[in-house]
Amino acid sequence: MRKPIIAGNWKMNMNPDETRAFVAAVKNELPDPSKVESVIAAPAVDLTALVDAAKDSVLVPAAQNANDHESGAYTGETSPKVLADLGVKYVIVGHSERRGYYHETNEDVNKKAKAVFANGMKPIICVGESLDQREAGETEDLVATQVEAALNGLSADQAKELVIAYEPIWAIGTGKTATSEQAEEVCRHIRETVAKLYDQTTADATRIQYGGSMKPNNVKELMAQPDIDGGLVGGASLQPDSFLQLVHYQD
Ligand SMILES: O=C(CO)COP(=O)(O)O
Incomplete structure (x- = not known):
């Protein structure tokens, strides 16, 4: 069974003090x-504070x-090796804001995914x-x-470990x-694509998130x-209360 993964993407928000306060509010x-993996992707300048505040928590x-x-x-x-040294476990790769504003190509996304794996972390490929x-x-x-470009040259074992986030740009912020039917249709298609690239067993292990105005409701x-x-969540991950409601969606 695939373990659900809810990840907050803070984008360019929060400072180290706010990061520590957020973690203190959610960690217990x-x-x-x-049952559910709870992840926060903070700005690089906040990662030391995040890792430090989150140690002894899940x-x-x-x-x-x-x-x-x-x-x-x-x-x-930012070096992927230094991120790994700090204690970072996942790296978002190819977010549409990076593809759009900073001209990251499918080839860049593939190179970054490989670098993330080479340093012992896992990519969340958008x-x-x-x-x-x-x-x-x-x-x-x-x-x-x-998906094909991002996974080019990755092994089936790596495809089982990585996360793919389907984020329709028109739904972000x-x-x-997207309706749950629209989101499911594309996520199913992503899984079929992974199955074509590898095999069904691999595709059945790959975790696929939806992102774009995901909220507690x-x-x-x-x-x-x-x-x-899973979900890759921007705005609704910035407040401890709504982040907790998201990660507790099963309750
Ligand atoms: O881009 C997103 C997460 O990476 C989605 O952002 P919002 O949840 O704010 O729409």
Whole structure:
């Protein structure tokens, strides 16, 4: 059985003091990690505070990006090796904001996913279409291409470990959630794509999240879909109360 994974993506919000206060507010209220994995992806400048505050708790620290090199002349970038040294466990790769604002390509996403694995962490690989692409009927082909490119050269064992987040761009930060049927349709297609690339056993192990205006009031219905194994949550992960409601969606 795939273990559900609810991950907050704080984007460029919170400072170290706010990070410590958030962790203090949630750390003793999180669900049993054998039932739901609770993850927070903080800005790089907050990760030391996050890891430190979250030790002795089941909260799993994650980063929002990493360079594909371990060290060198890459001014302003974050080394995946240093993230791993700090105690980070997951790294979000290829978020639509990185693809859009910072021109990350499918090839970059693939290199970063490999670098994350090479340093003993797991990537959360984001895919998803714009509204124009959805309206042009391109969603399934586009998402399959993104998945194929991101997983290029990864082993079946790695495909079982990574997480794919389906985030329709038109649903991010807009309050417009994809209906659970729309989200399920694309997540099922992602699983079929993984099955074609590897085999059904591998695809059955890969965890697929939905992201885009996931909130306490829609998490249950989304998580009830057979191919949705988790959520990647922006706005609703910034407050301890709503994050706790999300990770406790089974209660
Ligand atoms: O981009 C997202 C998570 O990575 C979704 O953000 P919102 O939950 O704020 O729509």
